[in-house]
Amino acid sequence: MKGIQNKFKTLLSTAVATACLMSASADALTLRLATDSGTAGSPAGDALKKWGELIEQKSNGEIETRVFYQNELGGQQEVFDLHVAGDVDVMLNWPMTSYDKRIGVIYTPYMTLSWDEALKAYSPGGWVNNMLGGVYQDIGLKFFGPWPEGFNGVGSRGKYALNIEDADGLKVRTMTVFPAPQTMQALGYQTAAIDWGEVYTALQTGVVDGEAGNVIYWDYEYFRDSLDYYVQTKHFFMTGVLSMNYDSWEGMTEEEQKIVQEAATEIMNDQFKAAKEQDDHYIAEAQKAGMEYFEPSDEQIREFAKAAREKVWPLMDDEIGSEIMDVIRKNASPL
Known part of the structure; x- marks a missing residue:
């Protein structure tokens, strides 16, 4: 009985997610943004919302965005599935390893022991950043960069x-x-x-x-x-990842790609500056x-x-x- 209930929950969640995404797909210039962790008003939710706003502003409204927060499209694995499938175009995610176990590099314990070491490793050009870019591309995702939170416990x-x-x-x-x-x-x-x-x-x-x-x-x-x-x-060292479905990326013009990339870079840079202070605050x-x-x-x-x-x-x-x-x-x- 429990297995039937769980299967029903999964089917219902998938149906709701599909309905939400279909409503956003009528306009070819609409990008669907989602996060698997973070409600509206949370740091992650605010970052995702700002990413969408920047895309709209930089495109003078020619690109519209739809934002979906934690659990609105399902659990962590379900939303990542949608992202890999292209039903979610843009994502702030905490990566799942179901498609490529190499994504687990981000969860290697005790790679770095200090904030300075961690931020240097995860920054563009850093040794961890460089590894992640290739892994993401292999599963069909465009890797923009990390969204660091800090050390966990x-x-x-x-x-x-x-x-x-x-x-x-x-x-x-x-x-x-x-x-x-x-x-x-x-x-x-x-x-x-x-x-x-x-x-x-x-x-x-x-x-x-x-x-x-x-x-x-x-x-x-x-x-x-x-x-x-x-x-x-x-x-x-916990970090979200800013990414985009590669087919969605390739389907845009060079100018549209530039807009999304610049917006992602701004979100990433904001978080690199804010992460330590944010962690200390909480x-x-x-x-x-x-x-x-x-x-x-x-x-x-x-x-x-x-x-x-x-x-x-x-x-x-x-x-x-x-x-x-x-x-x-x-x-x-x-x-």
């Missing part, structure tokens, strides 16, 4: 962990992409890979004791009534709301990083290839 209730030993007995939600569960297991946690849209219910029902996939903004904004602590373990807001915030010492971070690199990086050789992992090993922050 673990939000939990009842208990928190500043070392691997103390993580024993804590079960946390991870993203459903490789190597998110494997990374948290290396740090000593029990894990449950849960889609973003199901996290609130999982916390409320006690399926998990915490959430380990995001910068503090998401845990503060959505789950602050359920979480007591936030430990900034820095296992991933750390303070979470503390005001009663959440205890912990920043592990350099020694504790090195303990986490050493464990993750020893246990997870060899798995990534098999999943995303030794050629990419050799680049990561060459450029990663020294421990």
Whole structure:
């Protein structure tokens, strides 16, 4: 019965998404923009909205945009499917690895350990940025650049962990992409890979004791009534990606392409300037709301990083290839 209900939910979600997108496709100059994470008024939602506004302004209204926020077209995987299929033209996404496991490079644990190192690596011309561009093109997407958020951590209730030993007995939600569960297991946690849209219910029902996939903004904004602590373990440097379906890109004139590219660059540059200040702001807001915030010492971070690199990086050789992992090993922050 549960399987039938889930199948019905998927079919209904797909039907609603198709109806929404068809309503936006009557005009050939209409671009459909979506994000898989972020409601209207959130930092990601505001960035997507501004991207659409810039496209319209720079084209003097000759290109119209339709913006779809979190869950309006389905869950993370469903919206990414629509993007790859061309039903969503432009996207601010947190990449799914179902089409190419090499996208998992963005979730390599402990590649960088500081803001300066991370922003340099992800900036245009940076070593991580260069790797991502080729991977995205191979699955039919135009890669504009990253939309950095900052270092993530673990939000939990009842208990928190500043070392691997103390993580024993804590079960946390991870993203459903490789190597998110494997990374948290290396740090000593029990894990449950849960889609973003199901996290609130999982916390409320006690399926998990915490959430380990995001910068503090998401845990503060959505789950602050359920979480007591936030430990900034820095296992991933979280970044969204600004991208466009390649067929949609190729279907535009050079002038239209220039407009979309320039708008994307402006959104990316804005976020590179704002990301650290934004993260600091929500750390303070979470503390005001009663959440205890912990920043592990350099020694504790090195303990986490050493464990993750020893246990997870060899798995990534098999999943995303030794050629990419050799680049990561060459450029990663020294421990």
